[in-house]
Amino acid sequence: MNPFSPYQIKSFKHDGHLHRMWLKNWRIPDPMLAPEHQAESMIVLINSQTPIRERDGKEWTSKIPSVTFFIPGQWFNVVSLLEDQGVRYYCNIASPPYVNGGVITYIDYDLDVIRTPDGYTQIVDQEEYELHKQNYHYSDVVERKVKRGLESVLGRLKREESPFRDEQVLAYYERWKNEAPEG
Secondary structure: OOOOEEEEEEEEOOOOOEEEEEEEEEEOOHHHOOHHHHHOOOEEEEEOOOEEEEOOOOEEEOOOOEEEEEOOOOOEEEEEEEEOOEEEEEEEEEOOOEEEOOEEEEEEEEEEEEEOOOOOEEEEOHHHHHHHHHHOOOOHHHHHHHHHHHHHHHHHHHHOOOOOOHHHHHHHHHHHHHHOOOO
16 A cells, blocks of 8 residues: 555646746655654655646756645745755745645745755745746735745754755655655
């Protein structure tokens, strides 16, 4: 029996239009989560070679396995990409996740933080954020929450707090690979 549940991830923009969908992900059951992940009620998903559908309907397949972390109440999510040279963390500054059945949705607020396997960290897509802030008329409340989300993810990275622990990311992926029929 497969202990991992299938999920889709849907990313939207502030005006409600679909941004991107990851069509085939597998949720790690809560009892299999590390204690610190359980304590924050994290939702941890694995994918490998998942189909991705863009807003224009075009589909492509990811080539890099990933472990994705959603933390209820937090204005960011973390995609851990398992590359040959190590784990690269791609952090989306985004609304907290909303879960409905086997679908997780969130609003992407453009800003991203990337940490490479060698520890280099950078904030990207600031121009896109500024443009969308004007076009979509982000409220002051949204702007404050985006700023807090950015500060929170940067703080966790600096302190090397969960979910930024390579050994946990790799352990989740290996367990899924060994126990899931699709792994």
